[in-house]
Amino acid sequence: MDRWIWQNKDKRAAEENRHTISNVRLYDGEDKTPFDQGSLTVSTHRLLWSDGNQSIEMPLKHIVKMESHGAKFTKSAKVILTLTKAPHSKSPGPMNESKHDYIKLSFVKGGHQETESAIKKCLNEKRWEKGVIAVQNKPSSLMGGGLVRIERQIESSRISTDQSLSTAFKDIDNLMVKGKEMVSLAERIAQKLSDVKTDGDETVELKSHLLSIGISNPVTRETHGTGTSYHKSLGNELARMLHGPLNEAGGVLSVSEVYCRYNRARGIELVSPEDVVNACKTLTPEHHGMELKKFSSGVLVVEGDNFKSIMDNLLQTIKANDCCNAVTLSNIMSIPLLLAKERLQAAEQHGIVCRDETDDGIFFYENLFCMA
Numbered sequence: 001m002d003r004w005i006w007q008n009k010d011k012r013a014a015e016e017n018r019h020t021i022s023n024v025r026l027y028d029g030e031d032k033t034p035f036d037q038g039s040l041t042v043s044t045h046r047l048l049w050s051d052g053n054q055s056i057e058m059p060l061k062h063i064v065k066m067e068s069h070g071a072k073f074t075k076s077a078k079v080i081l082t083l084t085k086a087p088h089s090k091s092p093g094p095m096n097e098s099k100h101d102y103i104k105l106s107f108v109k110g111g112h113q114e115t116e117s118a119i120k121k122c123l124n125e126k127r128w129e130k131g132v133i134a135v136q137n138k139p140s141s142l143m144g145g146g147l148v149r150i151e152r153q154i155e156s157s158r159i160s161t162d163q164s165l166s167t168a169f170k171d172i173d174n175l176m177v178k179g180k181e182m183v184s185l186a187e188r189i190a191q192k193l194s195d196v197k198t199d200g201d202e203t204v205e206l207k208s209h210l211l212s213i214g215i216s217n218p219v220t221r222e223t224h225g226t227g228t229s230y231h232k233s234l235g236n237e238l239a240r241m242l243h244g245p246l247n248e249a250g251g252v253l254s255v256s257e258v259y260c261r262y263n264r265a266r267g268i269e270l271v272s273p274e275d276v277v278n279a280c281k282t283l284t285p286e287h288h289g290m291e292l293k294k295f296s297s298g299v300l301v302v303e304g305d306n307f308k309s310i311m312d313n314l315l316q317t318i319k320a321n322d323c324c325n326a327v328t329l330s331n332i333m334s335i336p337l338l339l340a341k342e343r344l345q346a347a348e349q350h351g352i353v354c355r356d357e358t359d360d361g362i363f364f365y366e367n368l369f370c371m372a
Contacts, residue, residue: 001094019114044122056093061084066080066119067079067080078107083103085101241262254339258302301339315366318366323363324363325361
């Protein structure tokens with residue numbers, strides 16, 4: 001900490017602030033310091049730390065090495081800076097002498113990767129060595145007309161982005177044209193195969209290849225209108241497509257997985273997440289054998305009408321293993337951890353299982369109390 005000095009509010013020549021992050025704690029080697037929960041700013045010349053009451057800075061030229069460690073359980077992410085020897089003469093600072101040749105920046109609420117990247121970029125530029133030269137190369141318009149300059153930069157960035165997007169979408173447009181041709185060809189071949197009565201091996205194999213293409217004639221706004229009518233048609237198509245995957249997944253699929261599977265099957269006629277959710281809302285157990293449900297955690301899932309068989313399967317799994325937690329159930333049933341947790345909670349609410357909260361976590365057992 002003896003490389004830090006009390007902050008000088010005046011900017012250096014050609015200095016720019018590159019990155020600012022809050023909730024940063026400073027360590028002198030492994031030792032905690034009073035500088036806790038402050039705001040850290042990375043400029044082209046300095047590191048600046050302030051909590052509103054105290055403000056300190058350290059020139060970037062003192063940094064000779066940098067490494068980072070991600071967050072672990074109870075430990076926050078840290079960036080470790082190895083420093084040069086403290087200069088013999090320096091401005092006053094919070095510490096006159098330190099036994100450590102490195103400091104730690106502790107990021108209580110994350111953001112260490114962005115900060116590390118900003119420091120690394122500034123170290124590579126070494127703007128503090130260029131000093132006044134960098135200022136002289138700047139157009140004089142930068143010294144005034146701040147709003148005009150910002151507007152010009154935004155406009156320049158927008159034009160550059162538009163050009164990049166236009167180039168990228170040219171390739172996508174060509175791909176979509178070819179994709180539509182392939183779907184049309186598949187539909188014509190499928191129609192011809194339906195007219196042929198033979199069921200030879202080659203015919204069966206060709207049909208399987210055509211089925212792998214996905215939904216041959218997907219619902220679109222052009223063919224089924226907009227609004228409720230469109231979403232009902234999407235829901236019907238979605239239900240037909242989901243029966244197989246839903247049974248394979250044990251009767252429950254998260255909406256995010258439904259979205260991915262559905263659009264993969266539709267090929268080039270992609271559907272937005274909002275439309276998929278609205279389509280799922282039209283599903284009913286009576287007409288489709290499935291419905292949209294919202295867990296207490298807020299997660300949306302499509303659940304089959306076989307809730308009893310799902311709970312029976314879960315109970316048999318718990319019996320076979322004496323007990324289960326969410327992680328074990330997720331591995332055994334090959335379902336996401338979040339769904340495993342929600343299933344256990346649903347089974348508990350219906351009195352099928354009961355929980356045991358231990359130091360090692362929460363475990364679920366068959367509910368023998370209800371059986372008694």
